[in-house]
Amino acid sequence: MSTDLIEPARPAYRQPSWLRRHSPPYWLSLVGGGWMLLFFLIPLASGLIVSLETGNPVSGYTLTWNWHIYSQLFVHSDIPYMTFFIRSLYYGIATTILSILIAYPMAYFIAFRVSVRWKSPLILLVLLSFFVSFVIRTDMWSFVLAQQGFVITTLHKLHLVSSNFHILGTSNAVIGGDIYNNLPFMVLPIYVALERIDRRILEAARDLYSNGRQVFVRVVLPLSRAGIFAGVLLVFITTVGDPVNSSLLGGVGTYTIGQAIQDSYLTNQQFNVAAALSTVLMVILGIIMFAYATIFGTENLENLV
Amino acid sequence: MVAVDDLTLELAAGEFFALLGPSGCGKTTTLRMVGGFEQPSSGKIFLGGEDITFTPPYRRDVNTVFQSYALFPHLSVFDNVAFGLRRKGKDKDEIRRLVEEHLEILGLGGFGPRAATQLSGGQQQRVALARALVNQPRVLLLDEPMGALDAKIRKTMQVELKRIQREVGITFLYVTHDQDEAMALGDRIAVMHGGKYEDLGAPQRVYDEPATQFVAEFLGACNLLAVTSDRGELRLPDGASIGARPASMADKLDQIAQVGVRPEKMLVRRDGAAPAPSGPATNTVSATVTTTIYLGATSEYELVTSWGAPLHILAQNISEADRLVPGNKVTVTWERDHGFALPASPHAAPAPMGTANDESDA
Numbered sequence: 012m013s014t015d016l017i018e019p020a021r022p023a024y025r026q027p028s029w030l031r032r033h034s035p036p037y038w039l040s041l042v043g044g045g046w047m048l049l050f051f052l053i054p055l056a057s058g059l060i061v062s063l064e065t066g067n068p069v070s071g072y073t074l075t076w077n078w079h080i081y082s083q084l085f086v087h088s089d090i091p092y093m094t095f096f097i098r099s100l101y102y103g104i105a106t107t108i109l110s111i112l113i114a115y116p117m118a119y120f121i122a123f124r125v126s127v128r129w130k131s132p133l134i135l136l137v138l139l140s141f142f143v144s145f146v147i148r149t150d151m152w153s154f155v156l157a158q159q160g161f162v163i164t165t166l167h168k169l170h171l172v173s174s175n176f177h178i179l180g181t182s183n184a185v186i187g188g189d190i191y192n193n194l195p196f197m198v199l200p201i202y203v204a205l206e207r208i209d210r211r212i213l214e215a216a217r218d219l220y221s222n223g224r225q226v227f228v229r230v231v232l233p234l235s236r237a238g239i240f241a242g243v244l245l246v247f248i249t250t251v252g253d254p255v256n257s258s259l260l261g262g263v264g265t266y267t268i269g270q271a272i273q274d275s276y277l278t279n280q281q282f283n284v285a286a287a288l289s290t291v292l293m294v295i296l297g298i299i300m301f302a303y304a305t306i307f308g309t310e311n312l313e314n315l316v
Numbered sequence: 317m318v319a320v321d322d323l324t325l326e327l328a329a330g331e332f333f334a335l336l337g338p339s340g341c342g343k344t345t346t347l348r349m350v351g352g353f354e355q356p357s358s359g360k361i362f363l364g365g366e367d368i369t370f371t372p373p374y375r376r377d378v379n380t381v382f383q384s385y386a387l388f389p390h391l392s393v394f395d396n397v398a399f400g401l402r403r404k405g406k407d408k409d410e411i412r413r414l415v416e417e418h419l420e421i422l423g424l425g426g427f428g429p430r431a432a433t434q435l436s437g438g439q440q441q442r443v444a445l446a447r448a449l450v451n452q453p454r455v456l457l458l459d460e461p462m463g464a465l466d467a468k469i470r471k472t473m474q475v476e477l478k479r480i481q482r483e484v485g486i487t488f489l490y491v492t493h494d495q496d497e498a499m500a501l502g503d504r505i506a507v508m509h510g511g512k513y514e515d516l517g518a519p520q521r522v523y524d525e526p527a528t529q530f531v532a533e534f535l536g537a538c539n540l541l542a543v544t545s546d547r548g549e550l551r552l553p554d555g556a557s558i559g560a561r562p563a564s565m566a567d568k569l570d571q572i573a574q575v576g577v578r579p580e581k582m583l584v585r586r587d588g589a590a591p592a593p594s595g596p597a598t599n600t601v602s603a604t605v606t607t608t609i610y611l612g613a614t615s616e617y618e619l620v621t622s623w624g625a626p627l628h629i630l631a632q633n634i635s636e637a638d639r640l641v642p643g644n645k646v647t648v649t650w651e652r653d654h655g656f657a658l659p660a661s662p663h664a665a666p667a668p669m670g671t672a673n674d675e676s677d678a
Contacts, residue, residue, distance in 0.1 A: 212388060214382070218374070219448075
């Protein structure tokens with residue numbers, strides 16, 4: 012038992028210093044580190060600073076350390092930012108859950124039920140929608156689903172729906188668009204996790220008195236948890252901050268925080284408001300993800316890559 | 317493609333049975349059929365008199381130790397071993413007792429909380445064994461379980477596996493391509509080739525008196541002397557009459573084409589030295605040394621007989637004076653019972669294709 016480890020003989024030559032042997036990886040990681048610093052940390056800090064400025068689009072903004080902006084946005088605000096936040100989180104959660112339910116069987120099918128020859132073509136099909144800009148694709152959906160569009164006119168002709176039935180402008184349309192646009196981000200990590208499962212482990216489970224359902228619940232599902240975890244991160248974060256699906260497929264009742272940030276920045280040029288909302292969104296997402304990671308474990312994410 | 321063809325094996329309860337053969341001979345397929353991972357296209361599998369041919373693996377009272385161990389990477393050692401018992405719905409205290417007991421038997425006491433994937437190969441092997449044995453199956457299937465271990469741990473593990481098998485008294489069906497391992501472990505071994513077994517019996521019998529040329533050569537080095545049978549006698553090409561084990565010659569005298577002798581069973585003397593043993597129970601052949609290889613404890617000699625056939629001999633290095641050099645004229649002798657007669661065509665005519673037959677009874 013303990014004889015398994017045999018101390019290797021010390022090499023006779025002088026080893027290069029620790030620094031020389033180990034520094035290349037650090038040097039290489041500087042590129043990624045620099046990238047993060049330049050495009051993540053600096054905007055983060057500058058976003059926080061911009062949010063503390065006061066002024067107006069005409070005379071410009073100055074830094075006045077106006078922390079009140081954060082309370083002004085949510086307490087007695089003319090615009091119901093809190094509602095937008097809650098609505099966005101609801102869209103995010105609904106999209107994430109439904110994406111898992113749709114993507115898991117797809118990934119399972121490609122990983123376990125398809126011959127090796129067909130795996131790559133099917134994965135390509137999953138990714139195919141990425142070949143077209145997602146704004147264009149979403150706009151096409153609004154065209155297809157419009158009152159005069161193909162879907163609704165057909166439903167009308169078949170007398171399947173009442174004359175005032177509509178799809179666009181509803182929360183369901185927004186969630187549907189979110190799912191459609193983010194599905195590959197859920198399918199791919201789950202597929203990778205399933206593909207990595209050693210098939211002999213499944214045989215071992217069957218050998219140890221597990222029927223099909225038990226093999227799935229006791230072995231396949233726990234071993235693909237890392238994939239679900241990664242998919243949830245990707246889909247949830249993208250969906251909560253997304254302004255495109257809600258503006259193209261939604262209506263007045265589906266206004267999200269992503270749209271609010273975009274409009275306050277681009278249309279109203281309230282840079283401080285946009286920055287403050289972004290910061291709050293980031294903090295909320297950070298807290299949710301931290302809680303999620305603590306509950307489901309982060310080492311799973313490392314197992315995947 | 318037929319991987320296993322018309323194979324009937326019967327295992328006795330509590331037996332250590334080794335299925336030996338080169339890769340592609342169908343031994344793993346046989347094991348997988350017994351485990352329930354593959355279905356025979358025809359034929360039946362019985363477990364203690366009960367037909368289990370179409371019983372799914374999770375309802376068979378059979379457990380497998382996989383070549384790659386196939387431990388559950390998301391579970392601890394304890395949970396790996398407890399996996400089968402939990403699926404069978406045993407109560408918690410009994411599971412704990414059985415798991416601890418089996419971890420102890422396998423020298424893994426205290427390893428329970430560790431992650432299975434953090435262990436060394438030898439330890440993972442033990443966990444895989446414990447995970448299967450803890451269910452106390454009627455038959456334990458082992459699919460080249462030592463394949464991934466290095467030579468040193470392999471030896472230790474072999475000794476231990478034998479001890480464990482005696483201790484738990486479960487029938488072991490052990491698949492391997494390593495003839496030393498099969499002979500060291502098996503109470504009986506079956507040598508498989510082309511989807512059938514060519515010989516089956518106690519290791520010593522199979523080694524000393526193999527049924528076919530394939531078996532003879534697969535189990536170790538072997539000298540094959542061409543013979544012709546002539547009025548109840550076997551004659552070498554130079555006309556000398558030789559004998560072989562009577563059992564190997566019974567009722568097939570006219571089919572015999574070769575006599576096999578193991579290299580370590582042949583004695584070689586330089587002509588003119590002390591007289592070679594002779595008598596009715598001894599076979600004698602004259603030869604010339606062509607190559608000698610000194611290996612410390614033993615020497616290997618390549619010889620050529622007077623009629624040009626090669627001989628390979630393994631001799632203990634007892635006295636310096638007995639050592640041979642190339643060119644020496646020598647006399648080779650061996651006891652008649654150390655020779656085994658082999659039929660003309662080493663592989664019997666193939667059976668009609670398309671019938672896979674596997675029967676196993678434990």
